[in-house]
Amino acid sequence: MQISNNEEFLFVVAHCPFLSHREKWKCVIDTLPELSCFTHLKETNYLLTYAKKQKFNQYLNEFDVRGVKEKYKKAYLHTVSLNSLDYPDALKNSYEPPILLFYKGDFSLLDQLLIGMVGARDCTEYGNKVLDHLIPSLVSSNMVTVSGLARGIDTLVHTKTIENGGKTIAVIGNGIGYSYPKENKALQENIATHHLLISEYPLNAAPRKHHFPLRNRIIAGLSRGTVVVEAKERSGSLITARMALEEGREVFAVPGSIFSEHSKGCLDLIKLGAISCQSPEDIFDEWNLAFVK
DSSP, X not given: XXXXXXXXXXXXXXXXXXXXXXXXXXXXXXXXXXXXGGOSOOGGGOOOOHHHHHHHHHHHHHOOHHHHHHHHHHTTOEEEETTSTTSOHHHHTXXXXXXXXXXXXXXXXXXXXXXXXXXOTTOOHHHHHHHHHHHHHHHHTTOEEEEOOOTTHHHHHHHHHHHTTOOEXXXXXXXXXXXXXXXXXXXXXXXXXXXXXXXXXXXXXXXXXXXXXXXXXXXXXXXXXXXXXXXXXXXXXXXXXXXXXXXXXXXXXOOOOTTOTTTHHHHHHHHHTOEEOSSHHHHHHHTTOOOOO
């Protein structure tokens, strides 16, 4: 079908299954150069092959925008594109924001004070106790927690926020119609219904290894600051933290035993300039907020 406006063009690019993240951005800035300010990828430093261009043009002409949007409407799935006035400002001002966001739930949560909370998938009882120590005060001050719905710390962040009567946002590395990990299916549905579920991947897209570092930049971009609770030396949580640091956002790292592998990443972050977070007061003090017990 004929693409009628820029929003529809971005909608189609976001769905294209054979373009990489960089290739999608290349297509975007070739067609909409005014959006090149949102990416470090410039026209001169990355080329799309002729064959890939031809394949994309064919995909562009054949994609059924209205049919797909009707399918999403029935699934209560919404989208917002980078050139839309509704696109969240914090994310728009972050490193290479998604060209299209897919979401389900309460979009107005993005207008609240958002705090990212991430950590190890194989977290320990120490990490569990840290979240019990931090989250009630954050919830009492109406902060909205943002995490990645992964096993371990992410799952605990979402569940403990909900248990304390707060609001949470899950940013996932797969389509909203796909449950991952499987044991979090009920939690994912709860968040999509009563909180907010976000992805940059189409409805039924399966998770891929390279999706998760990209997912992390969204968590960092949405949040005013990010708390890393437990992280090994090469933890994926450190990607989120480093992205936040590079964008001038606060990073809080929870210190732990120098003998624990789960604390190595956090201790290294503190060396790099992250704020040592031993209590919720450390977050409130940094943001000049009144502490709420």
